[in-house]
Amino acid sequence: MAVLHNQRIARLLNEMSEYLEVQDVPFKPSAYARAAGIIAGMTDEVTDIYDQNGKKGLDGIPGVGKGIAEKIEEYITTGSIKELEQMKKKFPVNVSELSAVQGVGPKKIAALYKKLNIKNCADLERAVRAHKVAGLAHFGKKSEEQILKGIEFLKKGRGRMLLGTVVPLAQDIEARLRSVPGVARVTVAGSIRRRQETIGDIDIVATTAHPKRVMDAFIALPEVEHVYSSGPTKTMVRLSIGIDADLRVVKKDCYGAALQYFTGDKQHNIEVRKIAIKKGYKLSEYGLFKEKKLIAAKTEEEIYKKLGLAYIPPELRTASGEIEAARRNGLPDLIPYGSIRGDLQVQTNWTDGNASIEEMAKAAMNAGLEYIAITDHTQSLAMTGGLDEKKLARQGKEIDALNKKFKQKKFHILKSAEVNIMKDGSLDIFDAALKKLDLVCVAVHSHFALSEKEQTERIIRALKHPLVNILFHPTGRRIGRREAYALDMESTLRAAKEYGVAMEANASTDRLDLKDAHIRRAIELGVNIVVNSDAHAPGHFANLDLAIAQVRRGWGKKSDVLNTLSVDKCLAFLKRLKK
DNA sequence: GCCGTTTTCGGCCCGACTGTTTTCAGTCG
Structure with missing residues (x-):
């Protein structure tokens, strides 16, 4: 709930920024956009701040002054902003x-x-x-x-939303339905449970002895904009954020069967049902049956077991080899959620992040991390105020001081950078400066339109650099906004293996880059993965699980992911890779 | 509209690239 509220305020401020910008109003747009960005990344609830300290409290938020505080107050108290409505009318x-x-x-x-x-x-x-x-x-x-x-x-991309956008809302709805009297279980199933990178609709399975109460509560959710259909076991609605949600209510005894039925993708379910038929069974959302006799329905585990299969984690249910593997008990032991110990991509207000190194470190500690790497952009990415050799050295000193401060807490800040790969594959920072960093990360931010051959050669040249440890967001895609640049992934992964470079699984909600299929291939080739949040604000560490989900979808184990190690072991591993 | 160990007024992030121009506006993040 908390996060959604901030997102909503942020969206409104962003709208203010957009309308001011098209009207060519100077400077205000960036002020609004900045405030929106900060609020979107905040862990504290803006409405709570307002409740406790009023406008003064809002004024204390970075990027928010008297003017924007007034707008936020107006929104909290009246539900809209007059100036925004007027601008919309005028334009x-x-x-x-x-x-x-x-x-x-x-x-x-x-x-x-x-x-x-x-x-x-x-x-x-x-x-x-x-x-x-x-x-x-x-x-x-x-x-x-x-x-x-x-x-x-x-x-x-129309009609599909980002996993990271939908998950908080779905979990919130899940929690609210769970609090309805008489409800035993509520679980979000479908593509969300599989943690697919984009989501077409929200599927929810619930068990209760009083279906009507749950259905009524579901329809009464403030997010519900339109009800397509509603009966005792199934209700379909459209939510105001532009996505459909289905609620399916079953008896407690067939919870596992319903969950199994509503989680697998279409092809997975077809394959599993085929196996049932072969064994003389019938599988539906109500259970596994022999003739009319119920064989299994309570849990997913027993259904898979009766079919001669090991339990298949939801993320793998995509009919891409998991059923054969389950049959011969060869499924990987997937990396658990929450197992990242250090985040190796963190931006700060030295460039385009919105918090200081210290603030990001504290947020990382609160998120349960043991270490972070500071990876601000480098000089050729001018729009972010990228760091040159001098600034990197200055930043290093600040990190030294903070590490001293955090010594008792056993928290460690690593010196690094998101070094820009130039058009020809060279780096925009001298080796002498790179040598002073704990690890060197590289990424592409320009010349997206090169041919596949040129782009691949360019990136491989960067990987070959003797100091480079990690390639960030390897394909450059922004889901729903920008295609990946043309890149020969197979050659790139093989080069990563040869030159001892780890590949990032970036957790930024619209990146998720590498994606599941590439991660799986990387792991097959023995390339190591690093799961990073790409945090630009304190709240972003929560995204790490989104990338872990993609690693799981890529059949990744804990041992495939380097930053599940302690800081010393992780750094030692990266160094060893380079040799 | 925000911000301040160069400023409570006067700046606003330092640039590359593309496609449009015929020297530069608009976008990107």
Whole structure:
């Protein structure tokens, strides 16, 4: 609940920022966007701060001053912000929808509205297809092509939401349904339970002796916008955030069968049911039956067991070899959630993070971590104020001092950097400075459009560098926003193995990069994985489990992931890899 | 609209890249 509230305030401030920006208002947009970013990453509840200390308390939040504090207060007390509503009236354009199109920003949105009365993506697509856009100032043929491509991409991702967006909401709904009197169990199943990177709808299984009470509570949730259908065992609704949710209520005795039925993906379920048929059984959401006799239904474990299979963890139920492996008892012992001991990608306010090194360290400690690596951007990523050799040295001194301070707490801060890989595969920091770091991490942030051959050669050259330990977000994709750059993953992974570089499983909600399939291949090739949050704010350490989920989907064990080790062992391992 | 060991007023993050231009606006994060 807490997180959702902050997200909501952050979204509103972001909207303020967008509308101010299209109106070419100077400086205010970045002030609003900054405040939104900070609030989105906060672990404390803004409404709690307001309840306890009023506007003064809000003023104390970094990035929030008198003006924005007033807006937040207005939102908390009245549910809307007058100025935002007025701006929307004056400029009736879906700014967030249009700016989601790659290459379309505030200036272009303003021009498109003023010249062609374009208010949303549908308008834009029509205008582009009629070639009305190319004539405008600063728009040409290529702009039209780019816009069309951007719109197509958005359409492909339509209707699916990020795992990291949906999980907190689903867990929140789960908790609220569980508190309904008479409810025995509630579990979110479906693609969320499998921890798939994007989610099409929320499937919930509940057991109770009083189905109607749960259904009524479900329909009465404030998030419910529309009820498609509702009966004693199944209710389907649309939630206001733009995703459907289904609640299925079964008797306590067939809980396992229902869960099994609603968790596996389509193909997994078909395969499992085929096995049942072969053995003379029938499998449904009500149980495993021989003729009419119930064989198993209470737990998933007993159902799989009766079918001659080991228990298959939800993340693996995708019909990609898990059933054969379960039959010969060859499933991997998956890395447990919560087993990361140190986070090796953390940004701070030295560049584009929004908290100090000390604040991030404290948040990491609170999240149960034993160490973090500070990995701010380097100089060629100018928009983030990337660090050069001098600044890296200065930052190193600050880290030394903090390590002294945290000595009794046995918490360790490592010196590192997210070193930018240049177009030719070289790094933008001299080796002499890199040698002073505890570990060197590299990443691509530009020249996304190189051919597959060029991109692969470029990255492999960086991996070959004798000081490089980890490749961050190896494919550069942003789910639903930007495709991965063209990259020969097989060659890249083989190079990582040869040159002793670990691959990151990045937990940022729209990255999840490497993704499950690549992780699985990496592990097959003996490449080590590192699970990182890519935290830019104290609240982001909570994302680590999202990447652990992807490692699990990639059949990863604890021993495949280097930062499940203690800080000393992890560093020693990375050094040994390089030899 | 926010912020302050250069400032309570006057700055606002330091740049690369693309596609549009014919010297530069707009986007990216």
